[in-house]
Amino acid sequence: xxxxxxxxxxxxxxxxxxxxxxxxxxxxxxxxxxxxxxxxxxxxxxxxxxxxxxxxxxxxxxxxxxxxxxxxxxxxxxxxxxxxxxxxxxxxxxxxxxxxxxxxxxxxxxxxxxxxxxxxxxxxxxxxxxxxxxxxxxxxxxxxxxxxxxxxxxxxxxxxxxxxxxxxxxxxxxxxxxxxxxxxxxxxxxxxxxxxx
Amino acid sequence: xxxxxxxxxxxxxxxxxxxxxxxxxxxxxxxxxxxxxxxxxxxxxxxxxxxxxxxxxxxxxxxxxxxxxxxxxxxxxxxxxxxxxxxxxxxxxxxxxxxxxxxxxxxxxxxxxxxxxxxxxxxxxxxxxxxxxxxxxxxxxxxxxxxxxxxxxxxxxxxxxxxxxxxxxxxxxxxxxxxxxxxxxxxxxxxxxxxxxxxxxxxxxxxxxxxxxxxxxxxxxxxxxxxxxxxxxxxxxxxxxxxxxxxxxxxxxxxxxxxxxxxxxxxxxxxxxxxxxxxxxxxxxxxxxxxxxxxxxxxxxxxxxxxxxxxxxxxxxxxxxxxxxxxxxxxxxxxxxxxxxxxxxxxxxxxxxxxxxxxxxxxxxxxxxxxxxxxxxxx
Numbered sequence: 001x002x003x004x005x006x007x008x009x010x011x012x013x014x015x016x017x018x019x020x021x022x023x024x025x026x027x028x029x030x031x032x033x034x035x036x037x038x039x040x041x042x043x044x045x046x047x048x049x050x051x052x053x054x055x056x057x058x059x060x061x062x063x064x065x066x067x068x069x070x071x072x073x074x075x076x077x078x079x080x081x082x083x084x085x086x087x088x089x090x091x092x093x094x095x096x097x098x099x100x101x102x103x104x105x106x107x108x109x110x111x112x113x114x115x116x117x118x119x120x121x122x123x124x125x126x127x128x129x130x131x132x133x134x135x136x137x138x139x140x141x142x143x144x145x146x147x148x149x150x151x152x153x154x155x156x157x158x159x160x161x162x163x164x165x166x167x168x169x170x171x172x173x174x175x176x177x178x179x180x181x182x183x184x185x186x187x188x189x190x191x192x193x194x195x196x197x
Numbered sequence: 198x199x200x201x202x203x204x205x206x207x208x209x210x211x212x213x214x215x216x217x218x219x220x221x222x223x224x225x226x227x228x229x230x231x232x233x234x235x236x237x238x239x240x241x242x243x244x245x246x247x248x249x250x251x252x253x254x255x256x257x258x259x260x261x262x263x264x265x266x267x268x269x270x271x272x273x274x275x276x277x278x279x280x281x282x283x284x285x286x287x288x289x290x291x292x293x294x295x296x297x298x299x300x301x302x303x304x305x306x307x308x309x310x311x312x313x314x315x316x317x318x319x320x321x322x323x324x325x326x327x328x329x330x331x332x333x334x335x336x337x338x339x340x341x342x343x344x345x346x347x348x349x350x351x352x353x354x355x356x357x358x359x360x361x362x363x364x365x366x367x368x369x370x371x372x373x374x375x376x377x378x379x380x381x382x383x384x385x386x387x388x389x390x391x392x393x394x395x396x397x398x399x400x401x402x403x404x405x406x407x408x409x410x411x412x413x414x415x416x417x418x419x420x421x422x423x424x425x426x427x428x429x430x431x432x433x434x435x436x437x438x439x440x441x442x443x444x445x446x447x448x449x450x451x452x453x454x455x456x457x458x459x460x461x462x463x464x465x466x467x468x469x470x471x472x473x474x475x476x477x478x479x480x481x482x483x484x485x486x487x488x489x490x491x492x493x494x495x496x497x498x499x500x501x502x503x504x505x506x507x508x509x510x511x512x513x514x515x516x517x518x519x520x521x522x523x524x525x526x527x528x529x530x531x532x533x534x535x536x537x538x539x540x541x542x543x544x545x546x547x548x549x550x551x552x553x554x555x556x557x558x559x560x561x562x563x564x565x566x567x568x569x570x571x572x573x574x575x576x
Contacts, residue, residue, distance in 0.1 A: 080423065087440070090447035090485070101419050119448075121486050123539050124420075127478035128427065132440035135433060195439030 002115050003030045005048035007039050007065070008077070009057045013100060017052075017077075020104035027108055036060030040068060050111050052077050054100075055085065066092040073114045077107070081129030084194055086121075089129070096120045097129065132195040141175040144168050146197050149188045199246050199293070199342055202286040203239045205335060209282025210235060210269075216276065227273050234272070238265045238283065242290050249343065254294040263287055270315040277315075277324050284311035285331035292336040293343055300340060308332040374425055382418035386411050434462040434470040438495065441481045448485045450493050450510070457498045465504065469570055472550055473497070473506050479543050480508040480566045487512075490564075503552075503571040510564050540566075 004021060006029055008014040018029045031046045033039055037059030043051060051069060053062035055078040066074045066089060075096030076089050089097060096114040098107060099122055110120040137145065140161070147157045154172075158165045172184060181187035191197045214228045241262040248255040266287040270280045288307040292300035308329045312320035320328070393407035438454055445452040456462070462470060477495065484490050490512030498505045540556055547554040552570035559565035 080426070084440070087444040087447045090444060090449075099419075101416050119485060121482055123479065123482045123486070124423070126482040126485070127475065128423065130441055130444050130478045130481060131474075132433065132436035135436055192439070193443045195436040195441075195443060197439070 002027045002050060002111060003046070003048045004028065004111060005031045005033070005039070005042055005046060005051045007033045007036065007042075007052065007057065007062070008054035009034045010054070017100075017104075017107070021108060021111075023104070024108045027111060034058075036062060036065050039065045043069060043072070049073060050075060050115050052111070054078060055082075063088045063092060063094075066094050073117075075110060075114050075120070077102075078125070078129075081125045081127075083129070083131035083133030086126055086129035087193060097126055098122050099125045135194075135196045136178040137175055137191065137196055138171075141171045141178070142191075142197060144171040145175045145188060145191055148172060148184055149192065149197060199250075199339060199346070200243060202246075202289040202335065202339065203242050205289070206238055206242070206283045206286035207235055209278040209280070210274070213274065213276045213279035216278075224273075230272065231269060231274070231279070234265055234269045235283070238262055238269070238286070241265065242286070245290055246293070249294045250346070259291050262290060267314060270311055274315065277320075277327075280311065280315035281324075281328050281331060284315075284328070285335050288332050289336040289339040292340050300336065304332050304336050375422075378421045378425055379418055382414050382421075386414050386418075389414065432467070432471045432474045434465065434474055434497075437474040438477060438497065441477050442495065445481055445484060445493055450484060450490055452493045452495065455494075455496045457496075462497065462499065462504075465499065466572070468550065469504060469572065472546060472552075472570060473504065473568065476506055476543060476547065476554065476566070476568045477508065479540060483540070483566070484508070484510050484512065501572075503569055506568045506570075508566045509559060511562055512564060 004027055006014055006018055006021075008017070011034060014032055014034065018032055021027050021029050030048055031042045033042050034057075036053075036057040039051070039053070039060070050073045051066075052075045053065055055062040055076060057065075060068075062076055062078070063085065066076070070093060072093075074092070074094045075098065076085075076094050077098050077100055078085070079100050081097075081099075086097060095118070096110045098110055098120065102110070102122065113120045135142070140163075143161055144157050147160055152160065154165050154168050157163075158168045161168065163171075172187070175191070176182075176184065176187040179187045179190040181190050188197070210228075210231045214224070214231070217224050217228075241258050245255045245258040245262060248258070266283050269283050274280050284307050288303055291303045291307075295303070308325070311332070312325060312328055389407050389411045393404045393411065396404035396407060435456070438456070442452040442454050462473075465473075480495075481493070484493050490510035493508060493510040496505075496507045496509075540554070544554040547568050547570065550570055551573075552568060554566075554568045556566045557564070
């Protein structure tokens, strides 16, 4: 018996999926939660074999939840794949990526596969979730951050781009703000991961 | 810069006052009276300029400023500077926002009347010429600046209006698309569910059939919405390539990326880059799904007649080649059938762009996906 935890804030969808999975002979839904920040406690209480997570949930999004559950078999079930989702999911160790309208048979097959240590990605959803997304950085910010990524100092960047050091610092800090990064290193990594450099 | 008239109005009297002070007889009372008048004039001037910029001619304010100017001119003053510049300043205000003939009349009248009022008689030809020069140059430069300012404002308003129009058009298009896409399916779903509801009391087997149809319709609508949303996203292929590499590496596949020439994919037509982005994403999805690959090499070469994209991985054996679209999903345990889209759908899209998509073993346990798309009319 594969013990499954289901987390989705859409009550109707969650109970429908739970009902459909309950019809499978080898799958048992042991717990259901409607908020991302309730998953950790439910996992600790029930110790499920596979955790099925929606991405958009109140409290904590599904990808952050997956990141907080290292080593556990996690399958993401989402309506629409947003750009950049797949990378985060894979980096968090997620092994299943399925659309919510997948048939019950397909979902059950994916749960079995993930439980067995395999990977199951829906091609269409995965392709959308792999997209780079709109680059929020301007050409200058990209240039400055790109040089910083190669180890250039502020004065070297300024010389290369024919700007003053103050302007370069401004570009770097506006890039950091846009990327939600606390420092230059984090900004470089975030931009590289999204393919924006 | 329209406010330069204020400065001009003060310059003459101030210069005259300083000159008078330096020659030893500081005309304190006169300077104070003039300063008070000029202050009033300045306030009126600025107020009139503000309403001109807002698109109204403040006739009363301009007239009041004229009265103050007349008083300044008629009052005591020392030397021609102290009356010439306030006169010209008023003229440069009065010509704003009026027709060219009216402005010409203002300038002419100021040129002639200012000296007559100030000197209570005819001025010397040189003084008259200097006054005429000021009363033509400053007002006309003011008019030119106002014209320029209006030109810039109109251009900006035009741009804004255009942007708003574009946004509105885009919204309308999206609303239309959305309605066309979802309206039809939802109507069918509503009708079919009602049929199923009625049948559920008498004929369970047929009710189940109807519900299966409802499910199919709903999935189809979802798929169509996804496809529509994708069309609204623009694609930066270089960013997509890096994003795919990041995804593969997050999935534990070492990934190298080589783009030739180094200038990247700039200049490629949008439809080609969008298609290539799909190929590269599909390829990466397949690497993650099927193969035991540890390494993936992505190469993109832009040559004169076309673009070649190759994705090679070392996990051959598992990945399937292009298959006939199969809607039955990969429900069978271990089955890896594509879900209707996948490589087969992609091969069709590449073919419709005049290109070729190949997938197959590339020897030594490697698997290669290659797409070649011709470039027409662009190099």
